[in-house]
Amino acid sequence: MKPQKMFIKARPGQKVQFDLHYQQAIDYPLDLYYLMDMSNSMKDDKDKLSALGSTLANVMRNKSSNLRMGFGSFVDKVTLPFANTLDKIPCDRCAPPYEFINHLSLTDQTDNFAPAVHQTQISGNVDTPEGGFDALMQAMVCKNEIGWRNESLRMIIFSTDAISHFSGSGRLGGIIEPNDELCHMQRNRYTHGLVQDYPSVAQISNNARKLKMNVIFAVTEKVKTNYEMLKEAIYNSQTAILEGNSANVVELIKVEYDKLTQDVIMDYPKSEDFVIKMYSRCKDGNQLRETNKCSVKKKGDTITFNVELQVKQCPASKSQKIHISPSSINERLEIELEVDCECDCEKQGNFSHADASCSNHGDLKCGLCQCHENFGGPNCGCNITETYKEENNSVCEQNGEICSRRGICKCGTCLCKNPMRYSGQFCHCDNKKCAVGENGKVCSGPTQGRCDCEGCVCFEGWKSKPDCSCSDNTSSCVPPTGGQECSGHGECVCGECVCRVEQGKGKFFGEFCEDCTTCQDKCDDLKPFVQCQLLKEERDKLEMPSGCENYTLLKVDDLNGMTLAENLKQHLQTENGDNRAMRKTNDGLEPLPDAEDFSNSRKCSYYDQDCTYYYKYLTRQDKSTYVFLDMNKKCPEPADIRGVVIGLVGAILLAGIVMLMTWKVATTIHDRREFAKFEKERQFAMFDAAHNPLYKDPASTFQNPTFNS
Numbered sequence: 001m002k003p004q005k006m007f008i009k010a011r012p013g014q015k016v017q018f019d020l021h022y023q024q025a026i027d028y029p030l031d032l033y034y035l036m037d038m039s040n041s042m043k044d045d046k047d048k049l050s051a052l053g054s055t056l057a058n059v060m061r062n063k064s065s066n067l068r069m070g071f072g073s074f075v076d077k078v079t080l081p082f083a084n085t086l087d088k089i090p091c092d093r094c095a096p097p098y099e100f101i102n103h104l105s106l107t108d109q110t111d112n113f114a115p116a117v118h119q120t121q122i123s124g125n126v127d128t129p130e131g132g133f134d135a136l137m138q139a140m141v142c143k144n145e146i147g148w149r150n151e152s153l154r155m156i157i158f159s160t161d162a163i164s165h166f167s168g169s170g171r172l173g174g175i176i177e178p179n180d181e182l183c184h185m186q187r188n189r190y191t192h193g194l195v196q197d198y199p200s201v202a203q204i205s206n207n208a209r210k211l212k213m214n215v216i217f218a219v220t221e222k223v224k225t226n227y228e229m230l231k232e233a234i235y236n237s238q239t240a241i242l243e244g245n246s247a248n249v250v251e252l253i254k255v256e257y258d259k260l261t262q263d264v265i266m267d268y269p270k271s272e273d274f275v276i277k278m279y280s281r282c283k284d285g286n287q288l289r290e291t292n293k294c295s296v297k298k299k300g301d302t303i304t305f306n307v308e309l310q311v312k313q314c315p316a317s318k319s320q321k322i323h324i325s326p327s328s329i330n331e332r333l334e335i336e337l338e339v340d341c342e343c344d345c346e347k348q349g350n351f352s353h354a355d356a357s358c359s360n361h362g363d364l365k366c367g368l369c370q371c372h373e374n375f376g377g378p379n380c381g382c383n384i385t386e387t388y389k390e391e392n393n394s395v396c397e398q399n400g401e402i403c404s405r406r407g408i409c410k411c412g413t414c415l416c417k418n419p420m421r422y423s424g425q426f427c428h429c430d431n432k433k434c435a436v437g438e439n440g441k442v443c444s445g446p447t448q449g450r451c452d453c454e455g456c457v458c459f460e461g462w463k464s465k466p467d468c469s470c471s472d473n474t475s476s477c478v479p480p481t482g483g484q485e486c487s488g489h490g491e492c493v494c495g496e497c498v499c500r501v502e503q504g505k506g507k508f509f510g511e512f513c514e515d516c517t518t519c520q521d522k523c524d525d526l527k528p529f530v531q532c533q534l535l536k537e538e539r540d541k542l543e544m545p546s547g548c549e550n551y552t553l554l555k556v557d558d559l560n561g562m563t564l565a566e567n568l569k570q571h572l573q574t575e576n577g578d579n580r581a582m583r584k585t586n587d588g589l590e591p592l593p594d595a596e597d598f599s600n601s602r603k604c605s606y607y608d609q610d611c612t613y614y615y616k617y618l619t620r621q622d623k624s625t626y627v628f629l630d631m632n633k634k635c636p637e638p639a640d641i642r643g644v645v646i647g648l649v650g651a652i653l654l655a656g657i658v659m660l661m662t663w664k665v666a667t668t669i670h671d672r673r674e675f676a677k678f679e680k681e682r683q684f685a686m687f688d689a690a691h692n693p694l695y696k697d698p699a700s701t702f703q704n705p706t707f708n709s
Contacts (some may be wrong), residue, residue, distance in 0.1 A: 001020065001023075001326075001331050001332070001333055002020075002021045003018075003020075003022070003333060004331075004332070004333055004334065004530065005016070005333070005334050005335075005336075006333065006334070006335045006336070007335075007336045007338070007340045008309065008335055008336070008337050009337075009339075009340055010116050010309070010311045010337070010338075010339060010340065011311065011339070011340045011341075011371065012311050012312065012313055012314055012339065012341065013310070013311065013312075014310070015308055015309070015310045016308070016309045016310075016312060017306060017307065017308050017309075018306075018307055018309075019306055019307070019513060020055060020278075020304070020305045020306075020307050020324065020333060021303070021305075021306055022264055022266075022302065022305070023301070023303075023305045023328065024261065024298075024299045024300060024301055024302075024303075025266070025298045025299070025302065025494055026299045026300055027064055027065055028064060028066070028152070028153055028261075028329070029064065029066040029067075029068075029149055029151060029153065030060065030063065030064040030067050030068070030151035030152060030153050030155070030257075030589045031065070031068050031070075031147070031148055031152045031154050031155065032067065032068070032070070032106075032152075032155045032156070032253070032613075033058060033069075033070040033071070033072065033106060033139060033146060033150055033155070033156050033627075034049070034069070034070070034071050034072070034157045034159065035072050035073070035074065035135055035136060035139050035156055035157065035158050035159065035164065035314070036049070036071070036072070036073050036074075036117075036120075036129050036159045036160075037073070037074060037075075037125065037132060037159060037160035038073040038074065038075055038095075038104045038120060039122070039124055039125055039161075039162070040094065040122050040123070040124045041161055041162070042122070042159075042161055043122045044246075044458050045159065045242065045246040046117060046160070048247055048249065048678065049117050049246055049249060050114055050117040050118040051114075051160075052249060052250055052497070052582075053113045053115075053117055053306070054111070054113075054114050054117075056069075056249070056253065057110035057111070057112070057113055057114075058252045059250055059254055059551055060239040060253065060254070060257070061110070061254075063254070063257055063258075063261075064153075065315040066115050066152075067108065067110060067115045068106040068107055068108050068147065068149070068152075068394065069104075069106065069107065069109075069110045069148060070102070070104050070105050070106040070107065070113075070147060071079055071104040071113060071117055071120075071140060072100060072101060072102045072103055072104075072135060072146075073100070073101055073103060073120055073135075074098075074099060074100045074101075074130065074131055074132055074134065074135035075097045075098055075099070075123045075124070075130065075131060076099070076125040076127075076130055076131035076165070077098075077099055077127050077131055077134070077165075077170070077173060077193045077194060078097050078098065078099065078193065078194065078434045079173040079174075079175075079194055080126070080173065081126055081127055081172055082125055082126060082127055082131065082172075082173060083097040083124075083125045083166070084097070084124075084125075084126050084397055085429055086096025091282040091532050093121070094121060094122050094123050094124055095121035095122070096123065096237075097123050097124065098189065098190075098191075098441060099131055099134050099135065099189075099190040099193035100131075100134055100135035100138050100139075100185075100189070100190040101120075101188060101189055101190075102138075102139075102142075102145060102146060102185065102188040103116045103117075103119075103120055103187075103188070104406070105145065105146055105147040105188075105677075106115040106146060106147035106148065106149075107147070112118055114226050120415040121447045124704060125452050128163070128197070129162060129163045129164055129169070130160055130162050130163075130164055130165070131164070131165055131193070131198065131428045132158060132160055132164040132165075133164045133165060133198050133199050133204060134165075134168050134190060134192070134193060134198055134199070135660045136156065136158060136199075136204060136215070137179065137181065137199045137203065137204065138183065138184070138185060138190050139156055140156070140204075140207045140208065140211055140213050141181060141182060141183045141207060141211070141486055142183035142185050143183075143211075145183065145185045145188065148211075148629075150330060151329075151330055151331070151612060151668075152329075152330070152331075153214070153260065153261070153328060153329050154211070154213050154214060154329075154344060155214050155216065155253075155256075155257065155260070156213055156214070156215050156216065156254060157216050157218050157247075158215055158216065158218065158219075159219070159222065159242065160217075160219050160220075160223070161219065161220040161222070161242075161244070162223060162547075163223055163226045164198075165198045165200075165343045166198050166200055166201055167179065167197055167198055167199060167200035167203070168197070168198075168413070169198050170196070170197035170198055171195070171197070173194075173524055175195070175196065175197050176197065176301070176339075177196050177197060178196065178197055178204060179197055179198065179199040179200070180196060180297060180624065181198045181199065181203055181206075181207060183225055184196075186317060201230065201233050201234060202233075204234055205233060205234045206235075206237045208234060208235045208236055208237065209235040209236070209267075210441075211456050212236075212325075212327075212328065212329060212330045213236070214237075214238075214260055214328050215234060215236070215237040215238075216237070216238050216253070216256045217230065217231065217237060217238070217239045217240070217250055217369070218239075218241075218242050218246075218249065218253075219239065219241065219242060220241070220242050221241055222677075224239065224241055226708040227239045235327075236327050236328060236582070238256055240252045240255070240256055240260065248636055254641040261299070261328075261330050262292075262296050262297075263293065263296075263298070264293065264294050264295070264296055264303055264326060265326065265328070265650070266278060266293075266305060266324055266325070266326060266327070266329050267292075267294045267324070267325055267326070268292070268322070268323075268324045269322060269323070270447055271446075271660070272312065272313070272445065272446030272447055273311065273312055273313055273314075273315040273339075274309060274310060274311050274315075274320075274322075274337070275309075275310045275312060275447060275459070275460075275461070276307065276308070276309055276313055276322075276324070277290060277307075277308040277310075277461070278290065278292045278301065278305045278306070278307055278415075278650065279289065279305065279306040279307075279308070280292075280294055280304065280305045280306065280409050281304075282294035282295065282303060287478075288306070289328050289478060290473050290475040290622060291475055292305070297376055300621045306408070307324070309335070309337075310320075310460070311337075312447075312459065314339055314341035315339055317435045318338060319336065319337070319338050319339075320336075320337045320339075320342075321334060321336055321508075322334075322337055323335075325347050329463065332365065333476070334633065343366055345365060345366040345367075346365050348367060351363055351364060351365040352364040354372075355369070357369070357379065358370075358371070358379055358380045358705060359375070359380045361375040361380040361381070362375060362379075362380030376410065376411045376413055377411040377412060377413065381411075381414070382410070382411025382413075383411075384410045384411055384413075392398050393409045395702050396409030396413070396426065397426075398406075398425075398426040398428060401426075402414075402418070402439045403415075403426055403427045403429045404422075404426050406418070406422045406427035406428075407422065407427040408591075414426055414427050414503060421546070423453065424453055427451075429452075429453035429454055431451045431454075433454040434451035434454060434455065434456050434467075435466040435467035435468075437467040437468060437469040438467070440467050442456075443456035443457070443467060444456075444462070444467050444468045444469045445468075446489050447459070448461075448462045448468045448469065449462060449467075449468030456468045461473060463494070465494070469493060469494070470493070470494035470495075470626055471495040473495055474492040474495070474677070476492075476495045476496070477490075477492035477495065477496070477497050477512065478512075480510040485497075486498075486512055486513040486676040487508075487512050487513045487514045487517070488497065488507040488513075489502065489513040489514075490508060490512075490513035495582040496520055497511065497513045499513040500513070502553070521525070523604035526551070526604065526617055526625075526627055527604075527606050529551050529553075529627060530553075530606050530613065530615055530627065531606065531608065531631060533553045533629070534608070534613070551617075551625045551626070552571075552625070552627065552629050553626075553627050553629060554567050554568065554571055554626055554627070554628050554630065555628075555629050555631050556629065556630060557609070557612060557630070557631060557632065557700060558630060559603060559615075559616050559630050564616065564618070564628050567628065568618070568626060568628075571626075602615055603615075603673065604617070605618065610635060610636060611634065611635040612633065612635075613629065613630070613633050614629075614630040614633075615627055615628060615629045615630060616628045
C-alpha cells in the first residue's frame with residue numbers, strides 16, 4: 001500500500017482528497033491453519049484429508065512459495081450434556097473427548113501436515129452441535145502458540161458436519177462465566193473449556209476483523225444454510241461445501257484462496273466526527289464510482305482508490321488516528337488527523353481575558369464575549385446563580401409562555417430544564433419530534449444527520465428525507481457488469497432502483513431493473529443452469545460444468561403462482577426450520593413468499609431432445625435465485641413404426657391401383673370417343689358411282705383398217 005502514513009490538518013467542513021494505491025503482492029506469505037471437527041461422523045473426512053495432505057501442500061505452494069501450514073482439532077466441552085463423562089472412550093478406537101488441541105503449529109515443513117492429520121484420533125460427543133467456536137477463538141487469539149506471522153494472509157479452514165455451540169449454551173453445563181477472548185492454552189490444549197462459556201458470534205467477528213483472519217466454513221450440505229447465515233454475521237468469512245468425504249477439499253481451498261487474493265475490500269472507520277468516502281475505477285474501468293471494493297485480475301496489478309476525508313465537527317480529542325486497510329491482510333494506512341477548531345483570535349495570547357467590555361466576567365474572543373462560569377447575558381453582566389427577577393421575564397416570552405414552559409428565564413436567557421431534549425432561544429425545540437431513522441437513532445445519526453429544532457438536517461451524501469436515511473449515492477444502482485443506473489429502466493431512489501413501466505415491454509423488475517415480462521435475457525442466463533441440472537439428473541456420472549450450483553432448482557407440477565409460493569415456503573421451512581422461514585436481510589426479515597411475488601414472473605422455455613421445458617424464477621431480497629421447473633415437459637408423441645410402414649406400403653399400393661384405374665378409365669373414354677366419331681363419319685359419307693381408273697377389261701377388240709377395203 002502507498003502511502004502507509006499521512007498527517008492531515010483540517011477544519012470542520014473541509015474536504016481533503018488523496019490517492020491510495022494498492023498492489024497485489026506476488027508470492028505474499030500464506031499461513032493456512034486447518035481446524036477440523038473430530039467427532040466420529042467426520043472419520044471419512046479425516047482419512048481423506050490425510051491422504052490429500054501432500055497434494056494440498058503442493059497446490060498451495062504453487063500459489064505462494066512462502067507457505068506455512070498447521071492443523072488443529074476440536075470436539076466439545078468435556079461435561080454433560082455436551083460429552084459423556086462416564087465413558088472415557090466414546091466409541092471404538094476413539095480418543096477421550098476434548099475441547100481443542102493444536103496438533104501442528106504453523107510450519108514451513110508442510111510434509112508434517114499429512115502425518116499430523118493421520119495420527120489424530122477420532123473422538124465423540126453426545127449432542128449434535130460441536131464446540132468449534134471455542135477452538136476457533138483460541139486458533140485466532142493464540143498468536144504465539146499457533147504461529148501466526150505479523151505480515152501474512154491468514155486463512156482458517158473450519159471443517160465440520162454439524163452446527164456449533166455459541167454464547168449461552170455453556171449454561172446447560174453450569175458454565176456461566178463469559179468468554180474473555182484471551183488465549184488459554186497449555187501444552188497445545190485449551191484449558192478453560194469448563195471455566196468459560198462459548199464465545200458469541202460477535203466476539204468471533206470482532207477478532208476476525210481485529211486480527212485479519214479469513215475464516216472459511218468448509219461444511220457439508222446438511223448444515224450449509226446455518227453457516228450461510230453465520231457468514232453474514234462474521235467478518236470476512238465465506239462458506240464452501242464439502243462433497244462426500246471431503247474429496248474436493250483441495251479444490252475448495254484453492255478456489256477460496258483465489259477469491260481472497262482477487263477481491264480487494266478496503267476497511268475504514270465510521271465516526272460522527274468525520275466521514276470517509278472512497279472512489280475507484282478499479283482495473284480497466286472507465287467510470288469513477290463510489291466503492292471500496294475492486295477485483296484484481298492478476299497478481300502485480302495496482303488498484304487506485306481516491307479517498308475523500310471530511311471533518312464534520314470538532315471532536316473531544318483534537319488529534320486522532322485513522323486506519324484504512326485491506327480486509328484480508330495486515331497492511332494499513334495510518335492517518336494522523338488534527339482538527340483545527342480554533343481561529344487565530346481564539347488561541348491563547350490572542351484574546352483579552354476578563355475584558356471590561358465583558359463586565360470583567362468573560363473573555364473577549366474574536367469580538368464576542370465568552371462568559372465565565374455562572375455568568376451570562378450579552379455582556380456577561382448577569383449572575384445566573386442569583387434568583388431571577390420578574391421584570392426580566394418578558395424577554396423570555398413567546399406566545400405568552402415563558403421559555404415554552406420547558407425552562408427558566410435568567411439574565412434574559414432561557415435555561416432549558418432538559419437541554420438534551422429541549423433547545424432553542426425559547427426552549428421551543430423538542431428533539432424528540434425529529435424523525436427516527438431505520439437504525440433507531442434520531443435523524444439516522446450520528447453520521448447521516450442531526451436534529452435541529454424539530455427537523456432533521458442531513459449531512460452531505462444523504463437526502464432530506466424526514467429521517468436522513470435516504471442516500472444519494474447511486475453506485476449501488478449500477479449493475480456489477482457496468483452500464484447505466486438501473487439498467488436505464490428505472491430511477492435510483494435512496495440507493496435502490498425504482499423500475500419503470502415502458503410501452504411495448506411492460507414493467508421492469510429485478511435489483512437493477514434488468515428484467516421484464518417480455519425480456520429474454522434472464523431466461524437465456526438461466527437456460528444453461530436448467531440444462532445442467534437436467535444433465536446432472538439424467539447423466540449423474542458426467543462431470544458437470546462450473547456454475548451448476550449458482551441457483552436453487554425446485555421441481556413443480558405447474559407454474560401457477562399459488563403453487564410456486566407453496567413450494568418455496570416448504571423449501572424455506574425445510575431448509576431453515578419453521579422459525580427461520582422469515583429470512584434475515586439487510587432490510588430486516590423478508591416475509592414468506594405468496595402468489596403476488598410471482599405476478600411479474602415470466603414463463604421461460606427451453607427446448608432439448610425434442611421436448612420443451614418450461615420454468616419460472618424468483619430472486620429474493622437476500623439475492624438468492626430460485627428456479628421453478630415444470631416437470632410436465634411438452635414432448636411430441638413417439639411415432640408408431642409398424643403403422644408407418646404399413647401405412648406407407650398401403651399408400652404405395654393404393655397409389656398404384658389408383659394410377660392404373662385412372663389410366664384404364666382415361667384410355668377407355670378416349671377409345672369410345674374415337675369409335676363414336678368414326679361411326680358418325682361413316683353414316684354421313686356419300687360416294688359417287690365410278691370406275692376404277694386402274695381397272696382394265698380382260699377382253700380387248702382390235703379392228704384392222706385394211707380388212708374391208
